[in-house]
Every structure is written in structure tokens, then in C-alpha cells.
Amino acid sequence: MERVDLMPPGDGIGERADAYAAAPLLNCLLREVAEPLPESGDEPFPDTGEGRPRVCRLPGGGRLLRVRGARRPAAPEVYAAGRWHRLGHTELVKLVAEELRAHTGLSNGDLPAEMIDSRDVVAALLTARARATAPDDPYLRSEQSLITGHPYHPAPKARGGGPVTAWLPYAPEAHAxxxxxxxxxxxxxxxxxxxxxxxxxxxxxxxxxxxxxxxxxxxxxxxxxxxxxxxxxxxxxxxxxxxxxxxxxxxxxxxxxxxxxxxxxxxxxxxxxxxxxxxxxxxxxxxxxxxxxxxxxxxxxxxxxxxxxxxxxxxxxxxxxxxxxxxDGLRGSLLPGATPLLAAGLVEGFEGSPLAAAADPGAWWQAYLRAVVPPALTAFADHGVVIEAHLQNTLVAVDGDGTPVQALYRDAEGVKLLGDVERAAGWERLVYCLVVNHLIEVAAVLAERHPGFDPWPAARRELARHRFPEVAELLASPTLPGKTNLLLRWTGADGADARYLPLPNPLA
Known part of the structure; x- marks a missing residue:
């Protein structure tokens, strides 16, 4: 599949900030609200030579929306008066707010402001990064690489709406x-x-x-x-x-x-x-x-x-x-000669990323799976510990050739114990963090960089090595739990009150 560039022509900070901010917001809208239309080949919106766009219907007002790109959707347009109209970020926020009001029957004045703040933060970060020096340490580079941030949150970079001078000196993305x-x-x-x-x-x-x-x-x-x-x-x-x-x-x-x-x-x-x-x-x-x-x-x-x-x-x-x-620091836990890297940084991309340099995606992916999957599943099945094995809580250590050899997990604040939560709820949380938020994202980057590569047979084999009932059910289930961050924030639910909707399961 041909890769679609998220960045519009030119290198203006404003245009780049719009593109970075639109991608996660569109991901949320497409996952949680929009209704995909089947491809029939005779729509009034043919392939333009850049790859067939995704087209969906927004149920609140019946409008048609199309985007380009899969992992990071870009170039949003709405269909009206017989033609497609391109949406800037401000117009996209307005469209999303209108759709959510119709979809939920609720109003929310705070979230649209956070979406705008998130975009403005990205613009400030891009400006600051242009004159900043990235750290020499690849571990720190990976931690400070997240310009997009959470790929399924409507405002992943919002910083409370405060002035830039209040937060920029402490921003990892600006190499502070x-x-x-x-x-x-x-x-x-x-x-x-x-x-x-x-x-x-x-x-x-x-x-x-x-x-x-x-x-x-x-x-x-x-x-x-x-x-x-x-x-x-x-x-x-x-x-x-x-x-x-x-x-x-x-x-x-x-x-x-x-x-x-x-x-x-x-x-x-x-x-x-x-x-x-x-x-x-x-x-x-x-x-x-x-x-x-x-x-x-x-x-x-x-x-x-x-x-x-x-x-x-x-x-x-x-x-x-x-x-x-x-x-705890890193030195007491790392294998000799291994370099730790933030999993979220591998997905976002940074200078020197071994994922980007992997010549054999199959071998690299198998090594990655062998590092990150067993500890998360073993902690659950053998010890009743549910770790938040998502991208931002996972460090993946690589050897001198860039091959994953070790996973390091962190953040006791997010840990759940099966004595405190129902086993089914703990498993759902683990599947969301490890598979939906983590493995699907890494797999998508590999598939994007290596057309024709299918990451899921290896993932099925790795999961199947762990013989307890929930794994068998996962491999047979047609769906996975996807967290609804857009609806959660719009309806004012508590941040810890995760709500899920079914997503297609590539493991099934």
C-alpha cells in the first residue's frame, strides 16, 4: 500500500500543526461515532490517484466525511452541494462538536477549547523544536519524541490552556x-x-x-x-x-x-x-x-x-x-549492552529508531513480541497483577543490532490487582492496553513501512503459547475493546472510568 503523507505541501508551522492535531481527533471520530460506507466504486468521490480515501457517514447530521491515510488520517473533507470541501482544524473541531451534540444530546464547552489548545500547543512545540537540540542519548530522544501523542485522543497535547511561557520550559517534546x-x-x-x-x-x-x-x-x-x-x-x-x-x-x-x-x-x-x-x-x-x-x-x-x-x-x-x-532507575534492570527505548517513541518515530531501520520486519517483530507479551500475560495469569502495558508505560531494550531483547514496564499507579477488580474487567483492561493501544500500533507502523507484511500470524503464535482460557477466547473473538476517549471526555465521565466499544480483532 502506498503511504500517505500526513504533512501538507510546504513546511509552514501552522499547516503542520493542523495535520498533527487532526490525526488523533479524526481517529476518535472514525472509531467512536462515524459509520463507514462500503466501497462500491461508483461513488461521487473517485480515487484521485493518491489512494482511495475512506468515506463514512456522520449519523448526527447525515453528512459524508472522507479522509486519506489509515494509521494517521489526514486531509478531512465533507461532501456538500455536489463537491468535497476541505476542513481546516478549526472547522474540524466545529464539525466534531456539532456531531457529538447530535449524537449524545449533550453540550460541552470545554472539550472544543481543549482541542484548539492541543493544536496550538503542537504549533508551539514545532517552533521550539526547530531551534532546540535533541539529546544525544537515544533513550531520552525516544521519551521526548511524542509530537502526536496519544493517537486516539481528541486533545492529546492540551496543556491546561495556560500561556506558552508557563509550560514550554518543561515540555519534553521541546527537548526541555x-x-x-x-x-x-x-x-x-x-x-x-x-x-x-x-x-x-x-x-x-x-x-x-x-x-x-x-x-x-x-x-x-x-x-x-x-x-x-x-x-x-x-x-x-x-x-x-x-x-x-x-x-x-x-x-x-x-x-x-x-x-x-x-x-x-x-x-x-x-x-x-x-x-x-x-x-x-x-x-x-x-x-x-x-x-x-x-x-x-x-x-x-x-x-x-x-x-x-x-x-x-x-x-x-x-x-x-x-x-x-x-x-527505580534503569541500570539495575537493563541487560548488559542493551539500550532502552520508549515504545510510544518507536511508533511516533525519532532519529535512530531501530523500528525504522529494521530490514527484516518479521524477525524484528517476533523479537518484539517475545519481549513484551510474556511478562504482561504472566503477571496476569500467574500473579493476578494487571499492568498498564500500553505504549507510554513500556520500554523496549534493543541490542547493538537494534533487535528487541527485553521489556521494562513501569507505573504502579496504574496497576490493578485481581483481588480488587473482577477478573473479566482486569483482562479487558490488559487487552486494551497491550493489544489495542500497543501491539496494533507497532504492527501498523511495520505494515506501513513494509508493504505486504502481515504482522498478525506471529502475534497469534506468541499469544497462543500462553495457555489460559482468556487467551483462547481472545484469539477466537471477532472484536477487541477500544476505549472511547472522545465520548468519555464529551460526556464528562471520570478519566479512570474506561468505556469500551467493540473493534475488529486482527488476531481472530
């Missing part, structure tokens, strides 16, 4: 790096659990205080709430670190390579479906979920690793606002 702010919390006001000793090594504090690093963006966001604590001495501002940290794809999680230190902060900004604060209920169950995941991976016969969330520290009077989680 910055120092942390070191605070002192009076000892009687400290709340912590687990191993937080890595924080004490970041600097000295006055007698009677404990060290608490803070993300400067979060500190700005909650400055008014913290003013009384600074005034009465429960909290003191010490200095900035003498080293810089690199924000990872998660934005609020940062990495300091020399210390091999990962820190995850609260961030009072809506990013995709949630306000990214470290909520108290999640912090209080962190040790339990992380301990279960750590034990599950330790029991496995293989190179897969779990990057544990060792513990958290915060202030009692700002429990969620100032919380910081200490995460």
Missing part, C-alpha cells in the same frame, strides 16, 4: 531540561512511605527539616495555596538543584541520567483524560500495588523487569500538591 526546586519541610509535617532515601542525597537542609524536591511548574500552579506554609515556616525554599532533569513522555516524570533517578510529581494540569495530580487514594495504595508487581516480575523466568515506585514523600498540609514518587 531544567533544575528542580529544593524545599525544606518541617520534620513534623513530613508524610512518607517506602524508600525515599534518594531524595535526601539531593542536598542539605536546615536542622529540623527534610528535603522535598518540587517541579517548578507545579510550584507555580499551587503557589497561592502554599503561601501560608512558607509564611509560618512549615515550608522553606532552599535553592535549585545544581543539575538539570529531563522530562519524559509523561511530562510530570523526570529523569536525571547521571544519578539514574526518576521522580514523578503532581501536576495540576489536565493532560488527556485526567488532572495529573498524585491523588491521595493512589499514593496510599502505591506500596501494595508496587510490591505485587515487583514480586510478579521477580518470579518470572526471563529478562523482563519492573521499574518499581519505591516510595513517596510529601507534606501533610499539601499531601497531593507536593507529593513526589521515587522510581
Amino acid at each position: 531540561r531544567f533544575p528542580l526546586v529544593l524545599l525544606g519541610v518541617r520534620e513534623d509535617q513530613v508524610a512518607e512511605e517506602g524508600d525515599t532515601s534518594a531524595l535526601d542525597a539531593l542536598g542539605a537542609v536546615p536542622p529540623g527539616y527534610r528535603l522535598l524536591p518540587a517541579h517548578p511548574w507545579q510550584l507555580d500552579l499551587v503557589a497561592r495555596d502554599l503561601a501560608p506554609a512558607f509564611a509560618d515556616g512549615r515550608l522553606v525554599r532552599l535553592r535549585e538543584t545544581d543539575f538539570a532533569v529531563w522530562p519524559t513522555a509523561a511530562i510530570r516524570t523526570v529523569h536525571e541520567p547521571e544519578r539514574d533517578l526518576f521522580l514523578k510529581f503532581s501536576l495540576d494540569v489536565r493532560i488527556t483524560n485526567d488532572i495529573r495530580r498524585l491523588w491521595a487514594h493512589d499514593l496510599r495504595k502505591l506500596r501494595r500495588t508496587d510490591t505485587a508487581a515487583t514480586a510478579a516480575f521477580a518470579a518470572m523466568d526471563g529478562p523482563a523487569a519492573w521499574l518499581g515506585d519505591r516510595g513517596y514523600r510529601t507534606a501533610r498540609f499539601a499531601f497531593e500538591e507536593l507529593a513526589v514518587v521515587v522510581r
Whole structure:
């Protein structure tokens, strides 16, 4: 199949931002709302020489929509008065809002603004990247590559609608790096659990205080709430670190390579479906979920690793606002000579990506499957642990030839335990994260780069090696669960309240 270029002619930032922002929004509209029309060959919209477009009907108003490209749809047009009319991003947002009002009977003034904000953020990121220097470390390059972001979210790059100057200095996609702010919390006001000793090594504090690093963006966001604590001495501002940290794809999680230190902060900004604060209920169950995941991976016969969330520290009077989680570094888990890469970065693409360089897609894909599938399924079947095995929580380590040899999973906040959730719900979540959000995306990139390559026989074989009932049902099922991020956000559902619709199963 001929590849369709998402980027319009020319290299204007505005046009490129429109194309980047339109692709995930169109993916959501096509998955969740639109009704595909069968190809008959006699429609009033023939092949134009760029490949036959996808045409669908929007049920709310009966309008016809067509797009080009499969994995990242582009060039949206609506049919009216006997011809096709091209939609810019603003017009596309208006069309989506009209369609959702008709489809759901509900209005939503916030989501269209987030869609526009997401597009404007992309434009600012593209401008900043043009004059920024990407990190030399391929791992950091992969973490900071996500210009598109979540491919099935209507506003994946929205940053809370704030001014560019507020968030750009901390944006991974702009290759940012910055120092942390070191605070002192009076000892009687400290709340912590687990191993937080890595924080004490970041600097000295006055007698009677404990060290608490803070993300400067979060500190700005909650400055008014913290003013009384600074005034009465429960909290003191010490200095900035003498080293810089690199924000990872998660934005609020940062990495300091020399210390091999990962820190995850609260961030009072809506990013995709949630306000990214470290909520108290999640912090209080962190040790339990992380301990279960750590034990599950330790029991496995293989190179897969779990990057544990060792513990958290915060202030009692700002429990969620100032919380910081200490995460395991990479060095203790990586195979010798292996290079870790973010799976989402492999899908997005970055300089030096081994997926892009794979000469034999079949061999590369089999190695990839053998690295990422067994640990996720084994954790579920043998240990009752449901990890969020999606693209952004998966690191894939490659050897010197670029061949996948190891998977490293992370983020205890998203872990579910089968003692707490129904087995069927846990399995549905795992299938969505591992297959729909992860394997389908990687497979699509390989198929796009290597016309004629079919990734699914190998995926079926790898899954079939795991002999428990849910796998057999998965391989026989005509559908997979697809999360409805557009409808979830439009109807104002809680970000953690996943809702699914059936998608065609390429494994069946």
C-alpha cells in the first residue's frame, strides 16, 4: 500500500500543526461515532490517484466525511452541494462538536477549547523544536519524541490552556531540561512511605527539616495555596538543584541520567483524560500495588523487569500538591549492552529508531513480541497483577543490532490487582492496553513501512503459547475493546472510568 503523507505541501508551522492535531481527533471520530460506507466504486468521490480515501457517514447530521491515510488520517473533507470541501482544524473541531451534540444530546464547552489548545500547543512545540537540540542519548530522544501523542485522543497535547511561557520550559517534546526546586519541610509535617532515601542525597537542609524536591511548574500552579506554609515556616525554599532533569513522555516524570533517578510529581494540569495530580487514594495504595508487581516480575523466568515506585514523600498540609514518587532507575534492570527505548517513541518515530531501520520486519517483530507479551500475560495469569502495558508505560531494550531483547514496564499507579477488580474487567483492561493501544500500533507502523507484511500470524503464535482460557477466547473473538476517549471526555465521565466499544480483532 502506498503511504500517505500526513504533512501538507510546504513546511509552514501552522499547516503542520493542523495535520498533527487532526490525526488523533479524526481517529476518535472514525472509531467512536462515524459509520463507514462500503466501497462500491461508483461513488461521487473517485480515487484521485493518491489512494482511495475512506468515506463514512456522520449519523448526527447525515453528512459524508472522507479522509486519506489509515494509521494517521489526514486531509478531512465533507461532501456538500455536489463537491468535497476541505476542513481546516478549526472547522474540524466545529464539525466534531456539532456531531457529538447530535449524537449524545449533550453540550460541552470545554472539550472544543481543549482541542484548539492541543493544536496550538503542537504549533508551539514545532517552533521550539526547530531551534532546540535533541539529546544525544537515544533513550531520552525516544521519551521526548511524542509530537502526536496519544493517537486516539481528541486533545492529546492540551496543556491546561495556560500561556506558552508557563509550560514550554518543561515540555519534553521541546527537548526541555531544567533544575528542580529544593524545599525544606518541617520534620513534623513530613508524610512518607517506602524508600525515599534518594531524595535526601539531593542536598542539605536546615536542622529540623527534610528535603522535598518540587517541579517548578507545579510550584507555580499551587503557589497561592502554599503561601501560608512558607509564611509560618512549615515550608522553606532552599535553592535549585545544581543539575538539570529531563522530562519524559509523561511530562510530570523526570529523569536525571547521571544519578539514574526518576521522580514523578503532581501536576495540576489536565493532560488527556485526567488532572495529573498524585491523588491521595493512589499514593496510599502505591506500596501494595508496587510490591505485587515487583514480586510478579521477580518470579518470572526471563529478562523482563519492573521499574518499581519505591516510595513517596510529601507534606501533610499539601499531601497531593507536593507529593513526589521515587522510581527505580534503569541500570539495575537493563541487560548488559542493551539500550532502552520508549515504545510510544518507536511508533511516533525519532532519529535512530531501530523500528525504522529494521530490514527484516518479521524477525524484528517476533523479537518484539517475545519481549513484551510474556511478562504482561504472566503477571496476569500467574500473579493476578494487571499492568498498564500500553505504549507510554513500556520500554523496549534493543541490542547493538537494534533487535528487541527485553521489556521494562513501569507505573504502579496504574496497576490493578485481581483481588480488587473482577477478573473479566482486569483482562479487558490488559487487552486494551497491550493489544489495542500497543501491539496494533507497532504492527501498523511495520505494515506501513513494509508493504505486504502481515504482522498478525506471529502475534497469534506468541499469544497462543500462553495457555489460559482468556487467551483462547481472545484469539477466537471477532472484536477487541477500544476505549472511547472522545465520548468519555464529551460526556464528562471520570478519566479512570474506561468505556469500551467493540473493534475488529486482527488476531481472530
